[in-house]
Amino acid sequence: MADIGEEKQFSRRDFLKTTGVFTGGILGGSLLGSVFMNQSQMLTDDDPEVSEESTSEDEAQNESMEARTFFSRSEDFETLAAATERIYPEDDNGPGAIALGVPYFIDRQMYGFWGQNSQDYSYGPFEPTSDTHGFQAKLNRGEVFLAGLRRLQELSMEEHDTAFADLDGGAQDELLRSFESGDVEIRGVRPETFFSLLRNATIEGVYSDPAYGGNKDMQGWKMIEYPGPRMGWAEDIESEEFMSLDPEGLRSYQGGGI
Amino acid sequence: MAEELDKVDVVVVGMGWAGGIISAEMAKAGKSVVGLEKGIDKNRSDYVGVKDELRFDNRYQIMQNLTGHTVTSRNEIDETALPVRTMQNMQLGTDVGGASVHWAGATYRYWPYEFEIRSQTIDRYGADKIPEDMNLQDWGITYDEMEEYYEKWEYTAGISGEQDPLAPERNREWPNPPLKETPSLRLFKDATERLGLHPFQIAAGNLSQNYENPDGEQLNACMYCSFCTRHGCDFSAKSDPLATVIPTAMKHDNFELRTRANVRRVLYDEDSGKATGVMYVDENTGEEYEQPADVVVLAAFAFANNRLLMLSDIGEQYDPETREGVIGRNFNGQYNSAFHGATGFFENEQFNLYMGAGALGAAVNDYAADNFDHSDLDFIGGGAIELRQYGFGAISSSGNVPGDTPNWGQEFKDKSLHYAYRTLTIWYTSIAMSYWHNYLDLDPTYTDEYGDPLLRATYKFGDQERNIAQFGIERCHEIMEEMGADIIEDGNVPEEFNHVYSGGHYTGGVVMGDDPETSAVNSYLQMWDVDNLFVVGGSAFPQFGGHHPTPTIGALAYRAAEGIERYLEDEEQLVKAPGRKFI
Numbered sequence: 001m002a003d004i005g006e007e008k009q010f011s012r013r014d015f016l017k018t019t020g021v022f023t024g025g026i027l028g029g030s031l032l033g034s035v036f037m038n039q040s041q042m043l044t045d046d047d048p049e050v051s052e053e054s055t056s057e058d059e060a061q062n063e064s065m066e067a068r069t070f071f072s073r074s075e076d077f078e079t080l081a082a083a084t085e086r087i088y089p090e091d092d093n094g095p096g097a098i099a100l101g102v103p104y105f106i107d108r109q110m111y112g113f114w115g116q117n118s119q120d121y122s123y124g125p126f127e128p129t130s131d132t133h134g135f136q137a138k139l140n141r142g143e144v145f146l147a148g149l150r151r152l153q154e155l156s157m158e159e160h161d162t163a164f165a166d167l168d169g170g171a172q173d174e175l176l177r178s179f180e181s182g183d184v185e186i187r188g189v190r191p192e193t194f195f196s197l198l199r200n201a202t203i204e205g206v207y208s209d210p211a212y213g214g215n216k217d218m219q220g221w222k223m224i225e226y227p228g229p230r231m232g233w234a235e236d237i238e239s240e241e242f243m244s245l246d247p248e249g250l251r252s253y254q255g256g257g258i
Numbered sequence: 259m260a261e262e263l264d265k266v267d268v269v270v271v272g273m274g275w276a277g278g279i280i281s282a283e284m285a286k287a288g289k290s291v292v293g294l295e296k297g298i299d300k301n302r303s304d305y306v307g308v309k310d311e312l313r314f315d316n317r318y319q320i321m322q323n324l325t326g327h328t329v330t331s332r333n334e335i336d337e338t339a340l341p342v343r344t345m346q347n348m349q350l351g352t353d354v355g356g357a358s359v360h361w362a363g364a365t366y367r368y369w370p371y372e373f374e375i376r377s378q379t380i381d382r383y384g385a386d387k388i389p390e391d392m393n394l395q396d397w398g399i400t401y402d403e404m405e406e407y408y409e410k411w412e413y414t415a416g417i418s419g420e421q422d423p424l425a426p427e428r429n430r431e432w433p434n435p436p437l438k439e440t441p442s443l444r445l446f447k448d449a450t451e452r453l454g455l456h457p458f459q460i461a462a463g464n465l466s467q468n469y470e471n472p473d474g475e476q477l478n479a480c481m482y483c484s485f486c487t488r489h490g491c492d493f494s495a496k497s498d499p500l501a502t503v504i505p506t507a508m509k510h511d512n513f514e515l516r517t518r519a520n521v522r523r524v525l526y527d528e529d530s531g532k533a534t535g536v537m538y539v540d541e542n543t544g545e546e547y548e549q550p551a552d553v554v555v556l557a558a559f560a561f562a563n564n565r566l567l568m569l570s571d572i573g574e575q576y577d578p579e580t581r582e583g584v585i586g587r588n589f590n591g592q593y594n595s596a597f598h599g600a601t602g603f604f605e606n607e608q609f610n611l612y613m614g615a616g617a618l619g620a621a622v623n624d625y626a627a628d629n630f631d632h633s634d635l636d637f638i639g640g641g642a643i644e645l646r647q648y649g650f651g652a653i654s655s656s657g658n659v660p661g662d663t664p665n666w667g668q669e670f671k672d673k674s675l676h677y678a679y680r681t682l683t684i685w686y687t688s689i690a691m692s693y694w695h696n697y698l699d700l701d702p703t704y705t706d707e708y709g710d711p712l713l714r715a716t717y718k719f720g721d722q723e724r725n726i727a728q729f730g731i732e733r734c735h736e737i738m739e740e741m742g743a744d745i746i747e748d749g750n751v752p753e754e755f756n757h758v759y760s761g762g763h764y765t766g767g768v769v770m771g772d773d774p775e776t777s778a779v780n781s782y783l784q785m786w787d788v789d790n791l792f793v794v795g796g797s798a799f800p801q802f803g804g805h806h807p808t809p810t811i812g813a814l815a816y817r818a819a820e821g822i823e824r825y826l827e828d829e830e831q832l833v834k835a836p837g838r839k840f841i
Contacts, residue, residue: 087666093675114317121328121343123704133331133340133757134347173667199666207652208312224678226612226652229309232481232493233613233649240441242608242679254307 065213066101070110070142075163077103079149080198082165086172087202094223095216097202105205105214106145115142128188137189141197144186148179148194151186209250221247229253260537260546266290267826269536269551271521271566272558274356275808276795276815278499278507279411280555282473283819285510289826292549293507294519294538296558297322297353302500305359305490311651314489318345320360321488322352327706329561331757333718335578335695340757341704341712348759350559354517355490355500357559357762358808362487362616362648363463363496365417366805367408367813369627370401370426372639372689375801378628379638387638391720393588393692394638395800398772398833399781404813405429411812412461415497416469416477419461424623434466437480442609442682443620446645449740455622460644462617463497463808473506484649486616496616518542522708524554524570524791533572533791539708553790553822556768557815560591560797564698564767565713573768573778573787576697578716584769584778586699588692589715590802591764593755598727599643599685599734602743603660608679614649621645625686625733626804637726639689641804643734645682655679661747684737685749686730690802693720698767715764717755727751763807765796770814773835780833782821783814789831794818 071077081103090096097103109115117140126138137144155175156164164172178184179195186194205214207224215221221228228247236243267289270277277293284291313319328348330339342348351357371378376394379387388394409430419432436459439447447457464480471477480495494501507513518541525534525548535550556563567573567585576587621642623629632638656674658681659665663673701714731748738746771777774786783798785791794815796807803810821832 088671089668091668091671093671117344119323119325119345121324121341123341125703127340130340134342135344136340176666202666203656204312204316204653207656208316209310211310212312221652224652224656224675226655226678229485230483232483233610234438234479234481236610237440237482237613238438239610243610250310253309 065108066104068104068107070107070115071146075153076146076149077107078163078165079153080106080145082172083149083152083176083198084202084205086169086176087199088206089169095219097206099216100206100220101214101216102202102205105208105212106201108213109201109204110142110145115145116140129190131190135193137193139188144189144194144197147186147189148191148198151184151191152176152179155184211250218247218249260548262548262550265535265550265552266292267551268292268553268555268822269294269549270555270557271536272296272356272556272562272795273354273499273504273515274351274557274559274795275358275499275503275812276818277356277555277557278358278503279414279812279815280557280792280794280819280822281507281513282503283816284822285507285513286473287823288512291507291513292551293513293515294521294536294549295354295515295517296520296541297356297517299515299517300354300359300490300500302490302494306492309483309485309489309492311653314360314485315651316653318349318488320352320490321345322350324348325707327712329759330701330704330712330714331759332714332716333754335716338703339701339714339716342757342759346760347757349762350561351762354504354515355498358498359490359500360488361463361498361762361808362646362806364617364619364644364646364806365412365415365419365461365463365809366642367404367425368401368803368805368810369629371627372803373397373399373401373404375639382628383632383638387632389720389722391693391695392722393694393776393801395588395692395769395771395776397781397800398770398777399817401426403781404817407813407816408809410816411809414471414473414502415463415812416465416471417461417463417497417809418466420459422458422621422623423456424626424629432461434469437462437464437466437615437618438482439620440610440613440618440647442611442647443618443645445682445741446620446684446737449737449742450622450643453737453740455624455737457620457622460617460619460621460646462615464615464617465495465497471502473502475502475505477501480615482613482615482618482649484612484614484651486614487648519547521566522569522710524556524566524572525550526570526572526788531788533788553792553825555792555794555818555822557794560765560767560795561698561713563793563795563797565700567768567793568698568700568713569710572791573785575699578695578697581694584774584776586697586767587776587778588766588769588800589696589698589717589764590690590692590766590799591796592687592690592761592802593717593758597685597687597761598731598749598751599683600731600738600749601681601683601747602738602741603658603677603745603747604680604682604742605744609682611647611650611655611679611681612652614647616648617646618648619644619646625730635725635729637722637729639691639726639804641687641689641726641730643684643686643730643737645684660745682738682741682743684734686727686734687805688723688726688730689804691720691722692766692801719752719755724751763796763802765799765802765807768793768797769800770798771800772833780831780835781817782824782832783818784821784825784832786831786835789829790825792818792822
C-alpha cells in the first residue's frame with residue numbers, strides 16, 4: 001500500500017511543478033482546466049479559476065484559505081508539505097495531508113496565538129536542552145517550525161544533494177526519523193520537539209474542523225467515520241450498531257452565515 | 259498607592275465551585291459579599307455552539323493563559339525547578355466558573371476510611387503498614403459529618419446516579435436517575451459481574467433529565483453530544499457554577515462580582531492577628547485596590563491559594579529539611595501514577611464512541627479504599643476502576659492504535675482508521691499519597707509579570723505510587739480479558755513524575771486536620787493562625803482519595819460556608835485544637 005501512496009504523491013507533485021502552482025504561475029484556459037479535471041482524484045485543491053464545479057460556499061471558503069500567511073519562502077512551505085504527506089500519506093483509504101489542506105492549516109496555526117506561543121510562559125532563563133520538563137525552547141513554535149524545516153532541507157542537500165521535497169519517500173522518512181530520534185541538532189530546540197510538533201499539527205490538520213483550513217471537504221472525518229459536531233446523540237447512544245454518517249461541520253452546526 | 263474601597267462582610271477570591279458556593283451561601287444569608295475573579299466574565303452563552311475539538315482539547319481555550327505566570331516543577335529538593343511553560347503540560351481553570359466549567363462530571367464521595375485513613379490503617383494493619391516517608395493524615399472530619407454537605411452539594415448540582423452496591427448508604431437518594439447505558443458500558447458491567455465484582459453506573463454531573471435545584475436554578479437534560487470535558491456545556495446540562503451557584507449569588511444585590519481582579523496579596527494585621535482584606539490589580543487598567551473585609555476567603559485553585567499565603571507571609575512555610583511548618587506541606591494530587599490500566603482492541607466490534615458525556619461510564623469499587631484486604635499488598639488505599647465514554651473527537655480517536663504501530667506514516671494511517679472506534683480503555687483511579695519530600699514553596703528564579711516569585715512544586719513518587727499502579731494495571735487487564743478484547747495492552751508503571759500537570763487534580767499545601775502541627779486549617783477550613791481567614795478548595799486535601807475530587811471540594815465549601823456564618827456571629831476559632839492554648 002505504501003507504494004501506491006508514493007506513486008500518487010509523486011505524480012501529483014510532478015504535475016504541480018509543470019503547471020507552476022508552486023512557482024506562482026497563473027493557471028487558466030480550457031486546456032489546463034481539463035488537465036486539472038483529469039487529475040481531480042488526486043488534486044482536491046482545485047484552483048477556483050479552473051474548477052467550474054466547486055460552487056458551494058464551503059468549498060469557496062476552503063479555497064480562499066489556500067494562501068500562505070506565515071511561511072514566506074515557498075521552499076520552506078514545500079518542505080513542510082512534503083513532510084506532512086509522509087506523516088499522513090495518500091493511500092487507498094483516501095487523501096493525504098497535502099490534499100487535505102494540512103500545510104495551509106499549519107501555516108495558519110503558526111500565524112496565530114499557538115504558533116507564537118502567546119499564551120505560554122516565556123520568561124527566561126531557558127533550558128532548551130532539558131529532556132524532562134516539556135517545551136523549554138526560547139523559540140516560539142513558528143520559529144521552531146522554520147528552524148526545523150530549514151535544517152531538514154539542509155541535511156537533505158548535504159546527504160542527497162536534492163531538495164527534501166524531491167527525495168523519494170524512503171529517504172524522506174529516514175531524514176524525518178533522525179529528527180524524531182533526536183539524532184540531529186537544531187540550534188535552540190530539541191529535534192524531537194520539532195518532530196512532535198510537526199507530527200501532531202499534521203494530525204490536527206487532518207481531523208480538526210474545516211473552519212481551520214485543513215480536513216478539506218471533511219474527508220479526514222469521512223475516512224475515520226467521525227460525523228462532526230451534532231446537537232446530541234440522546235436518541236442514538238444506546239444503539240448496538242455502529243452509525244457511520246456523512247459528517248457535518250461547525251459551520252452547519254452553528255447555522256452558518258449571518 | 260492602592261485605592262481603599264468600602265469594607266464588606268466577606269471577600270471571596272476565585273469564582274469556581276468553591277468560591278461560587280461561598281458567595282451564594284453568604285449572599286443568601288444577607289451578608290455583603292464581593293467576589294473577585296482574576297479571569298474574564300463568562301456565562302452560559304459563551305459555550306453555546308462551540309463544539310470544537312481543536313479549540314478546547316488541543317489548544318485549551320478555557321485553560322488559564324500562562325503568559326503572566328505558571329508553576330515551576332522539580333522532583334528532588336536539591337534540583338533546579340523549571341517552569342511548566344505550555345498548556346499542554348499545565349491545565350488550570352480560568353475565568354468565571356473556574357476549572358469547574360471544564361470538569362467531566364464524575365461524582366464520587368470519598369470513603370469513611372479515606373477521611374480517617376491514618377487511624378484506620380493503624381487499627382487494621384498496625385503502624386508499620388505506613389511507610390516512613392509518607393505523611394498519612396486523617397482529615398479532622400468523619401464521613402458521617404461530611405454526609406450532609408455532600409448531599410447539599412449533590413442536590414445543588416443535580417447529580418444523576420445510582421447507588422454503588424459497596425458504598426455506605428446515603429441519607430437521601432441521588433437527585434436524578436443515572437445516565438443511559440451504552441453497549442460499551444454493558445460490556446464492562448457484564449464482564450465485571452462475571453468476575454464477582456460490583457459494577458454500577460457512575461454518578462454524573464451531566465443531567466439525566468431536566469431539573470430545578472433547591473436554589474431555583476434550572477438545569478437541562480444531557481444530549482450526550484460528547485463536548486464535556488475541557489469544554490463548557492452547550493445546553494446548561496452539566497452542573498457547573500455558571501448554571502448553579504453563581505447565578506444564585508447574582509440574584510442578590512448584596513453580592514458583587516468583579517472580574518479581571520487579580521488578587522496579589524492578603525492584607526494581614528500583625529497586632530490583631532487578623533486578615534484585613536485583600537489587595538488586587540484591576541487587569542483592565544493596572545490600578546491597585548484594597549478591598550477590606552471582616553472575613554477573607556481564599557477559594558481559588560490549590561496553587562493560587564498556596565501562593566497567596568506565601569506571598570503574603572501568612573502561616574509558617576513548610577521546610578522539608580526540618581519538616582516543620584504547614585503552608586505548602588502535603589502537596590499531592592492525581593498525577594501520572596493514577597489513571598493507569600489496560601486498553602483493549604476489538605476486531606469485531608465497533609462502538610459509537612464519538613457519542614458520549616463527560617461522566618458517562620461504569621465503575622467498580624471492589625478495589626477502592628480499604629474494601630479489599632491489604633495485608634499482603636505493598637500499598638494502602640485504592641481507587642475505582644472505570645470505563646468512561648466521554649465522547650471522543652476525531653483527533654483523539656486517531657490515537658487508538660496498538661502500541662507496536664508507528665505513530666506516523668502509512669501503517670499508522672491504516673491502523674488508526676481501523677481501530678478508531680474499536681478501542682476501549684479502563685483505568686484505576688488510584689489514591690495519591692503525601693510525603694515529607696513533596697511540597698510547595700516560592701521559586702528562587704522565575705517570576706510572574708509583576709516580579710513576584712512563581713510557585714515551585716517539588717514532587718516525586720513513593721514506592722506506593724508505583725506499586726498501586728502495577729496492581730491497578732493487573733486488575734484492569736483481567737477485566738479487559740473478560741470483556742473479550744482481541745489485543746490487550748497494559749499501561750506502563752511510570753518511573754517518576756514527569757512534570758505534566760494535566761487533568762486538573764492537584765491538591766494540598768493548606769491542608770485540613772485536627773492538629774495545628776500538621777494542618778493549616780481546621781475542619782471548617784478556617785486557618786488555625788488567622789481566625790477570619792478561610793482557605794477553601796482542593797488545597798485542603800491532606801492526601802488525595804481514590805476518586806475524582808470535585809464533590810469533596812463542593813462539600814467542603816458548604817462546610818466552610820457554615821463555618822464563616824458562625825464566625826461572623828462569634829468571631830472566634832471554631833475548633834479547639836488539642837494541646838493548643840487559646841487566649
